Amino acid sequence: MSPISRRRFLRAAGCGSLAAATAAVLAACGESSAGTQAEAGASAAAAPSMVQVTPPDGPIAGTILVDGSSTVGPISQAVAEEFQKQFSDVRVPVGVSGTGGGFKKFCAEETDISDASRFIKSSEAAVCDESGIGYIELPVAIDGIAVVVNQQNDWIGDTITTDELKEIWAPESEGAVMNWSQVREGLPNEPLLLYGPGTDSGTYDYFTRAINGEEGASRGDFTPSEDDNVLVQGVSGDAGAIGFFGIAYYEQNTGVLKALKVDGGAGPVFPTTENILSGKYAPLSRVIFIYVSTVAAERPEVQTFVEFYLKNAANLVGDVGYVPLPAEMYNLALQRFTTRKTGTVSALDGVTDTPNSVLQAWKAGA
């Protein structure tokens, strides 16, 4: 932590005494802080240098409302943080109402940008169409889902196949597949304990579609939690546990968890950055998005922010535990934004949320 300058100390002392103060004093303290953002930015030595962007016409100001997926939230927060250092008159608050909750607000014109850990659904798109909100779909990063077991679990080896995962998680397995010996020939007679994200999360939606073939279809007798740290604790506490969540949570807990290689038919693949980026770690890696409203995209501050987002995402997503897209995709995404290309590529047949599939769809003129 950097030493505290005299000026900062005095300012902070002034704000600290607020605890017992009135609203009037609060206001005074709030105002005095307007010019401090640049100073705070200068002291953040750890921050890498950002790609600068120039607003289309002159200085920008205003508020850009971002809401949506809690998976994408940390990326938008990181971009907002750097953006506000450069443009201190623009305020970018970020909410995490979940992908579905975010789209509800987005299509009601309550937000400008919606974070989404999956494609927009046709039912959600219909609401947007009805209220006359166009949306520009822009991928910002790749998220891999790690399949993890307890460190004492030495019987499983280091690989699990997608068929075995389906055997474990399928709706029919509820109450039936309760033991590791049922998962694979030769596994010991150990109870099987399941942990996974709650049914509202995009990660759950994605996993069930990738493994069980239908979104939201899975057995119900697993321990769900919206807080991935709870899942980490659960899996690390039970010898017979298996769970899944975003790789960021595995990478912060490699000491207590064991991630498995996933074999989707093309051999076992470990969820490393390289394998996720190259698309080898299939089917458990996916592209995550932001959706920009065409109404908001007319505002210069939103234009500048989205441009800043796509140019700096590659730098920032690693900081918060995700894998950046190939540079080509950011360039093409920027091009889609400048030409205001609306709609979703998921409406096309056979397009999935792997980077390659999205890229091919774009190149085919979507």
Place this chain on the structure above:
Amino acid sequence: MSAQSTAAIPSADVWRPSQTRRRWSGWLFYGLAVFSTLMGLVMLGALLYDIFTDGAREVDWHFLSNYPSRIADNAGLRSALLGSLWMLAFTAIIAFPLGVGAAIYLEEYAPDNWLTRFIQLNIANLAGVPSIVYGLLGLGLFVRWLELGRVVLAGSMTMALLILPLIIVASREAIRAVPDSLREGSYALGATRWQMVRQTVLPSAAGGILTGTILALARAIGETAPLITIGALTYVAFDPNGPLDIFTVLPIQIFNWVSLPQKEFHSLAAGGIVVLLVVLLTANSLAVYLRYRMQRRLQ
């Protein structure tokens, strides 16, 4: 009956007080009571120890004066602390006059009829409604219908609804505790009802009313669910500059840090809890002090 009464008179042993057993049950009860008291204290102590060992070293001016950041070392909770204080101030401005006014009406003016009893019953019930329900009400009423948006004022109004029943109940208790002799004395000196309420009842009840209000506000500052429901934001890196500005609050900031994968943010969350506890304890000790001062002045 008759068979019993004619039975042989039991020997005197039966009537001898079984000293040992009675003593033992006495000790047992004493033990249980002490255990119950200690249980709460030990839990609180363990919680405080855990939080302070994790979080106390995070709390410094840097932490209080900086905005949240993806880099844990740079992160602070300035916007959340200011958001909480703004919301608290407006919650107090809205809830205090309404709550005390309702209590005065119910205790001093309202006739004792079915309507009054119906209102009283409903207020008592409202105090037990889960906070998320108030959040949904606030979302529908203030955010959507009044079109306030997700601003401090909408949060304050929702919180005011949430704590109104608590303030009303506490204020009524305090007003009821004022002896009738004082009221009659006031009337005897020619005071009107309003003068009596203003000059006799309210000063006597002020300690209790303020204590109740501050404890209710302390509850409001720790509530998260209603604010998440009305859509308070998670990441805010600017100071809210008025009641009509968007905001975040301490519990939401803490929740956000806890749910991040990196361990450093979990320590920051503990630091945030320390700040929240300090704000809460400050409010509570203010309540104790005010009550003490009011009581002394009356004597």
